[in-house]
Amino acid sequence: MFILEHSDILFGFIDNFVLALCAIGGIDLDKKLGGSGIHGAVYGGFFGNSLSDFLAAQFSYGFLPAVEITIGCLIVVPPVWIYYKFKNGNNRGGITQQWKLKKQKSYYSGPIERSMF
Numbered sequence: 001m002f003i004l005e006h007s008d009i010l011f012g013f014i015d016n017f018v019l020a021l022c023a024i025g026g027i028d029l030d031k032k033l034g035g036s037g038i039h040g041a042v043y044g045g046f047f048g049n050s051l052s053d054f055l056a057a058q059f060s061y062g063f064l065p066a067v068e069i070t071i072g073c074l075i076v077v078p079p080v081w082i083y084y085k086f087k088n089g090n091n092r093g094g095i096t097q098q099w100k101l102k103k104q105k106s107y108y109s110g111p112i113e114r115s116m117f
Contacts, residue, residue, distance in 0.1 A: 014056040022048020
C-alpha cells in the first residue's frame, strides 16, 4: 500500500524550491557579469542543491545527516571547476580551443595563408 510521508513531501518541496531559486539567481548573476548564464546555472545549481538538501534534510532527518549530505553535494564542485578551467583556460579559449585553432591553421589551404608559412 502506498503511504505518503509528510516529511518526504516537505523534503521534496524545499529541495526543489531552493534549487530553482539558486539556479535562476546563478543565471542572472552570470549574465550580469558578462557570461552566457550557463556557468551561473551550473554553479547556482550546485550550491542551490547543496543548500536545499541541507535545509530539507535538516527538517526531515536532523543536523548531522544534513551536514553529511551537504558535504556529499559539494564534493563535485572542484572537479567541475577544474574541468571548466582546463576546457576554457583563463577566458582565452582554453587548451581545447587553442588546439582546434592550431589544427584549423595547419589544414588551411588558401593561397594567402600558404605563402605566410
